[in-house]
Amino acid sequence: MEKEVLMVEKAADKGHVVLNNVSKCFFEDEKKILCLDQLSIEIPPGQLTVLMGPSGCGKTSMINLIAGYETPDTGSITIDGEKITEPGHDRLVVFQETALFPWMTVFNNVAFGPKAKGLAEKDIKEKTESILETVGLQDFQDKYPTQLSGGMQRRAELARALVNEPSVMILDEPFRGLDAMTRELMQEFYLKLFDETKITTLFVTHELEEAIFMADTVIILTYKPGRVRKVVKVPLERPRHFSVSASKEYMDIFNDTIEILFEEAKKAFDHDDASSLDIIQSLKRNSDDS
């Protein structure tokens, strides 16, 4: 509990990420493809920003740039005013597929960051155990990742990042592949965590419902090359409950957004990008529901 309070103070004013005129190309079959086109985006501190767009809009590239795994061709990215040049534990990514170390127990996975920083043995144990309790995995700390369910793996991964008190959490479709029930529980779980800590979050998803339910701001990118298509503010009150999706405000935002998303997904589809089906399917499901 004490730790969470600590994080509220630290997190709320940290993690201001600014992308300024960022362009990035990559090569595919010797062909140069423009992936991000003079992208300028601001991720405000203490807020939950959701990134949406069809496959091929450069979401993953953007994450790799912010995380420091790649460098932009032009433009710059800063965090709290400092230029990003390499990976660091102030920006931690929770990957789409699990990236837990399969050969380490849950405890050792979570303790990896504190150990790498060279903290004292006692502090490592204390920090790790406290964060495992926060995510409800204290009884599973000696298990290996393969012994955990999908939802537990995601929570272990969140814990492994959170224990380092990062300025920004970057979640790349973190709940993809989970069943519908676990997915909703995880959304609720992360929102609760966010409400308590106000940790700056960049959240990538394909699901519009998930996006609106979680976000302060939804940023929609265009299909190849990635540019900002629209920035949607979500002024729904926090803490949020699932019943919010029945409110008029929610429906208004939903209807404003779905058309634009559909257009971009359609562009991807017309380019024969098979993966665009992902988003079209999830949009279709959403509009059937409503």
Next chain:
Amino acid sequence: MSQTSVSAAPPIHPAAVAVKTRGALYQLTERKALPGAISIIGFLIAWQLSITWELPYLSNIPYPKDVWDSLYESVLKSSYWNDWKMSLIRVFVGFTVGQVVGIPLGLAMGASKTIKALCFPVFEMLRPIPPIAWIPLSILFWPTEELSIYFLTFIGAFFVIVLNVMQGVSSIDLSVKRAAISLGASRKDIFFKIMIPGSLPSIVTGMTVGIGVTWNVLIAAEMIAGHGGLGRGTWEAYTNGNLPLILVGMVSIGFAGYITSSLVRVIGEKAMPWRRKF
């Protein structure tokens, strides 16, 4: 209190118990032991019959009973066990040196593009040469017979393990490596905490395959160049025209290979507790 809790427990249905007992028995008898016994007994019968019926080309094979008698005789002789000892030592030395040299080289080639660029061309030039083709050169090159056999078994294990370790290092998920870097891992951490455990499954595969190749090479080398050893024993049985003893040699070699590869597998499972089936 305890009375109520006892009576509150649902009565165990007799049928459920029956199913459970049958399940355990079924596993033991019908699932594994019975088909296994049928398979082996069937093979022995086919062996026996093919000789009694004088099937073409098969009638010169000794009867199972003769082989059994010959095996019984052999295990009472110290020379038989000396052959075992010599072969096992040769396999152990060549195999171990192969791992000690091969695993670090594989890790280095998997981790560093520069080292790979420098070493891989020569490696790929020598690798396609079957280990047995090294026998003549090895005999000429090394001062003693024993050393040349060690070298040959080393060759048998070396190329397999290097290739597997290298492939194992490069198969580690990019996001796993990136996660470690983001979490502040040093180069040393990456090597010892990510690359080595991450390539361990491939190392164990390489060792399991390698021990098999090592036995192959050893037997050929012993038949051509060796004094003593299971391969030599089998060859001598051939030159003496002792057919049952040839088969005893073959069975012994097969058994020795089985024991050593089981040992490697057990060690591998011990080294990778996260891979146990839960």
